[in-house]
Amino acid sequence: MKKNSLWPGIILFLAVSSLFNISFAAEKIYIDIDFPTFQLFPIAISDFDLKNPATAKSSDTGIMFTDEVRKYLAMSGFFNILNKKSYLEDKAAEVAGGNIIFANWAAIGADYLLKGNLEQTGDAISADTWLYDVIRGETLLGKRYQGKISEQTEVTKRIVSDILLALTGDEGEFNTKIAFVAKKGPKGDIYVINYDGDGLQKVTGHNSIMVAPRWSPDGRFLSFTSFRDGRPEVYLRDLQKGTEKKIASFSGLNLSGAWSPDGKSLLLTLSKEGNEEIYAMELESFKLKRLTSNFGIDVSPSWSPDGRRIAFVSNRGGSPQIYIMDADGGNVKRITYEGNYNTSPSWSPRGGRIAYEGSSNGRFQIFTIDEEGNNLLQLTFSSTDNESPVWSPSGRQIAFSSRINSGGRISIMNANGLNMRVLYENNDKVVMPVWSKRFK
Amino acid sequence: MKRKIFIVGIFAVLVMCLVFLSGCAEKKSVVKEGAAEDQTVSSQTAAKDTAKEDAERLAREKAEREARERAERERMESEKRAAASRADNVKDIYFDFDKSNIRPDAREVLKANAEIFLSGNNKIVIEGHCDERGTAEYNMALGERRAQETKKYLTNLGVSAATMKTISYGEEHPIASGHDEAAWAKNRRASFVVNPQK
Structure with missing residues (x-):
């Protein structure tokens, strides 16, 4: 009797879930690019045709423009750009925006195809661009991009952002920056570099021990700890005005922590009461609220994207591990149990997962784990120490620093650990990368 | 009448001054000449x-x-x-990896250090240090913990807490430059600055 009474429920469940399947199918389907087995999108990018070769500065203009699109698309981390030598393209029979012979592109293994025309008049360029789904034979994107020749890189970034948006539902990280500490010996300063590795800029002039840089959610401020005046104090730098002020100078340790998602408060690690505890500082009033109360070390707080919870490091269990607590300090829960040294938590801006560094076979590697402490994933396996993971604004990539013999390196990889690229490398130590918001 | 005498008086004073000054000038020139003679004439x-x-x-x-x-x-x-x-004679004390408790060997050192600190009106800065392994940010906190534990121990030995300050340098100021346990063991330390300049 009991057994029988289950059946209507199961039938209802199946009916409802099939309904859901239908409604999902009706919406745009994005491939789950974060899945560990995700295969890079195979895409063919046909050289843009130059519409007016007579007036263009160089007959290579179209090819050079297309090469830049290829470069930025590769940089995004999700594309396998097929070698153009393999293309069976019939330039005479095919028209960008018109007749496309999809079979020729499917034959070389392309799932997607990008074609376009480039026009150059005076100091202006105009690029008509089409993105095709080769398997379905559909046009996914058809758009004209315009700008000055001097802004060609910006135009190509806009095209690549739109391709990413069409295929993944997110525009990618091209308008973001990464700040980090570069140091000679113990002394260093904070530098900022663009996502594409250009535009390196020194932003502080302390030449002292610098740790824990953190970007404000609006991208305008950097908080950090500096020993410029002989001891660790927390500073706030206004990147727009180029001004700085000291905001925490209590006795003992003053360490900068994460900004709340609304930008109104900053988490700090202070030892003014004799033990290293996490505090929230209201930036309007500089009022402090103590969040942890434990005999051990509590440090490196990172806010959840909804501002309701905080991940942090504590050694209350005998070794440094990642814990989560409510934003008021309640409900403390340990989430890492694997390994005896897990630090530097960073909460994904999409929620769900926390990245951290952990000791594994005598080396530090990057891991992610979900908020419940399940589904642990090791992302790096190299023989160097890999540290300080931070998420990109989309939550699809992670930047981290590596200690290498000759100095230091900042790399970017996909959230599943694949498609790593070097963002910056130097003979100096480069450490503690932090990712900005999108600036446009 | 009185005024006339006054003016004459001033005039007289001026004349005397002039005579005196010119006299001086003369004397000087005489000395100079004499010196010149000394150099050339005297034996x-x-x-x-x-x-x-x-x-x-x-x-x-x-x-x-x-x-x-x-x-x-x-x-x-x-x-x-x-x-x-x-x-x-003030000596550093050492810690185990990722630990901040005062080891038995460090207790003897701290007793001797405390005697020196108590021998005068001393101000002490306790510096906490870590080895290069581990996370720089976590090590900042660990170094502070080591300095704080050291301060607590010295307080129990009678050194006034008001005379002691703590500072953590994390892993930034190693004393031994190697990358092996011998170097790491030397770098996991609390060191002391007695009567700092600043």
Whole structure:
């Protein structure tokens, strides 16, 4: 009797879930690019045709423009750009925006195809661009991009952002920056570099021990700890005005922590009461609220994207591990149990997962784990120490620093650990990368 | 009438001044000429004798002055050395990896250090350090913890908490540069600055 009474429920469940399947199918389907087995999108990018070769500065203009699109698309981390030598393209029979012979592109293994025309008049360029789904034979994107020749890189970034948006539902990280500490010996300063590795800029002039840089959610401020005046104090730098002020100078340790998602408060690690505890500082009033109360070390707080919870490091269990607590300090829960040294938590801006560094076979590697402490994933396996993971604004990539013999390196990889690229490398130590918001 | 006398008086004073000044000027020129004559005319031996006497006198005075200064310097330096040698006897203490508890071997060192700290009106900065392994940010906190634990232990030995400050340098100021356990063991330490300049 009991057994029988289950059946209507199961039938209802199946009916409802099939309904859901239908409604999902009706919406745009994005491939789950974060899945560990995700295969890079195979895409063919046909050289843009130059519409007016007579007036263009160089007959290579179209090819050079297309090469830049290829470069930025590769940089995004999700594309396998097929070698153009393999293309069976019939330039005479095919028209960008018109007749496309999809079979020729499917034959070389392309799932997607990008074609376009480039026009150059005076100091202006105009690029008509089409993105095709080769398997379905559909046009996914058809758009004209315009700008000055001097802004060609910006135009190509806009095209690549739109391709990413069409295929993944997110525009990618091209308008973001990464700040980090570069140091000679113990002394260093904070530098900022663009996502594409250009535009390196020194932003502080302390030449002292610098740790824990953190970007404000609006991208305008950097908080950090500096020993410029002989001891660790927390500073706030206004990147727009180029001004700085000291905001925490209590006795003992003053360490900068994460900004709340609304930008109104900053988490700090202070030892003014004799033990290293996490505090929230209201930036309007500089009022402090103590969040942890434990005999051990509590440090490196990172806010959840909804501002309701905080991940942090504590050694209350005998070794440094990642814990989560409510934003008021309640409900403390340990989430890492694997390994005896897990630090530097960073909460994904999409929620769900926390990245951290952990000791594994005598080396530090990057891991992610979900908020419940399940589904642990090791992302790096190299023989160097890999540290300080931070998420990109989309939550699809992670930047981290590596200690290498000759100095230091900042790399970017996909959230599943694949498609790593070097963002910056130097003979100096480069450490503690932090990712900005999108600036446009 | 009175006024006339006054004016005459002023005039007289002015005249006297003029005479006096010109007299001086004359004297000077005389001395100069005389000196010139000395150099050219007077016998060389006489000049040598006076010069010799002067030099001897000056040398004697100089030696006496220098001896006095040297004695004073030595007295001050020996005082400094005594203070410094007391501070030199202050020893670092060491910690286990990722730990901040005071080890048994460190307790003896802290007892000896406490005696020196208590021997005068001393101010002490306790520096906490870590080895290069681990996370720089976590090590900042760990170094502070080591300094705090050290301060607590010294307080229990009678050193006034008000005379002690803590600072963590994390892993930024290693004392040994190697990348092995021997170097790491030396770098996981609390060190002491007695009466810092600043």
